[in-house]
Ligand code: ADP
């Protein structure tokens with residue numbers, strides 16, 4: 001299941017401001033790609049647009065998954081196709097229990113439309129919680145309400161592990177994590193890796209990529225992918241910072 005993004009342009013619906021200015025990228029089946037880049041350059045807008053969140057309007061270009069156009073599909077339909085987005089800022093939802101949210105999401109995305117049997121669900125949930133070293137009662141609490149920053153991130157990974165997507169897009173899943181939590185989160189991602197699983201990791205830091213080895217590293221500046229390379233590109237960015245890209249942006253290149 002390959003993700004292909006071609007010449008994607010998108011604007012914020014409310015303000016009309018164009019944020020994505022022609023994004024091109026391809027994530028082939030089985031590969032992990034990382035998108036790095038300075039803040040405010042459209043990384044989160046890109047992944048929200050790929051997943052179909054309604055704040056943005058696509059004005060040109062295409063997004064296909066397994067050869068199928070996804071831009072005319074709802075978020076749920078995209079999820080059912082095997083796409084998953086772990087958000088940079090997971091929303092707190094008082095009144096909705098974490099466990100119920102996960103169960104509903106899982107049932108809504110079963111390819112055969114049948115709900116997952118309860119015993120199987122609970123067993124998988126406990127295994128995933130254990131692997132992610134999450135407190136047992138975390139799933140009895142309201143979704144993200146009162147969770148620490150690290151717990152919110154881990155909970156996104158928990159959802160990913162339960163939903164078993166074919167493509168996981170994880171937006172700054174490493175930000176704000178200490179080294180132990182980072183290792184645990186990386187472990188959760190690596191646990192998913194098979195020749196059928198691909199991932200798009202948004203990150204500022206090379207550190208995550210020491211634990212989750214990417215096949216490709218892309219740099220996004222001002223709404224476009226301006227450079228791509230192998231994993232070594234992440235090391236270069238770590239050393240050189242994003243200054244040279246910021247300069248490109250100012251020069252309007
Ligand atoms: P990144 O993830 O690279 O830090 P974002 O995609 O979050 O960047 O934001 C890129 C730009 O788009 C920023 O200037 C941000 O303010 C703007 N933007 C993104 N989403 C919205 C929105 N819903 N409403 C208004 N502006 C937005």
Ligand code: MG
Pocket residue numbers: 039040044
């Ligand atoms: Mg940001």
Ligand code: MG
Pocket residue numbers: 043044045088171172
């Ligand atoms: Mg962002």
